[in-house]
Amino acid sequence: MRDDMIDQIEMMRLIENLRGDAIVVPAMRANVGWSQVSNNIDRDVPASGAMGKTCSFALGLALARPETKIIVFDGDGSLLMNLGALVTTATKAPKNFYHFVMDNGVYATTGGQEVPGAGTTDYAEMGRSAGYVHSHQFDNLEDFATQVSDIMNEEGPVLVACKIIPNIRYSEERAASSGPVTRRTPEAIETLIEEFRSSR
Numbered sequence: 001m002r003d004d005m006i007d008q009i010e011m012m013r014l015i016e017n018l019r020g021d022a023i024v025v026p027a028m029r030a031n032v033g034w035s036q037v038s039n040n041i042d043r044d045v046p047a048s049g050a051m052g053k054t055c056s057f058a059l060g061l062a063l064a065r066p067e068t069k070i071i072v073f074d075g076d077g078s079l080l081m082n083l084g085a086l087v088t089t090a091t092k093a094p095k096n097f098y099h100f101v102m103d104n105g106v107y108a109t110t111g112g113q114e115v116p117g118a119g120t121t122d123y124a125e126m127g128r129s130a131g132y133v134h135s136h137q138f139d140n141l142e143d144f145a146t147q148v149s150d151i152m153n154e155e156g157p158v159l160v161a162c163k164i165i166p167n168i169r170y171s172e173e174r175a176a177s178s179g180p181v182t183r184r185t186p187e188a189i190e191t192l193i194e195e196f197r198s199s200r
Contacts, residue, residue: 004139005165008033008102014145015071015100018152022069022098023061023192027054029167030073030102042195045188052081055089055099062094062156065196069096069152076103076123077115083126089157090131097156099127104166127159139163 016037023043026034031046038044047054058072079101105118124137134154138144151160
């Protein structure tokens, strides 16, 4: 394991321990890791098949449910397809919004092609410049572990960019449709809607 990159599942375990009743929106390959650690799948809404829109979808949830923390696991490749979402999120300024950017430098879901700006783009600085209230960057799990509790108590919007070891989905896996079975987005949304209806 590289010293300057973080194991995604170990990072997610730390967040799961702190999530409480937060709604979690994982993008694409982030959902593979999150589905292995989540203890509350009824509040997980995977954004599969919506590369580039994970942040925007999570923002909508944050504005609709201001009393509930919203955690989004975004990919660097996904975010690059919708950079305007950073400014929109900062402008709407949801205090319950926690935006984790999985910076692995590749499009992991399509075979590992390098993303534009891999190794040079500073996502934490992007968040800061866009107007996020707090912005952090990590490439070491121990450093992340010592600060994540405080981060999850910060007032949002918060952006946390993490240098992540890629979990690449190679062509053989795509062809075989193999890999962990996770809930599909429509099913997850329906479950959440039913919960909201029953809590009125």
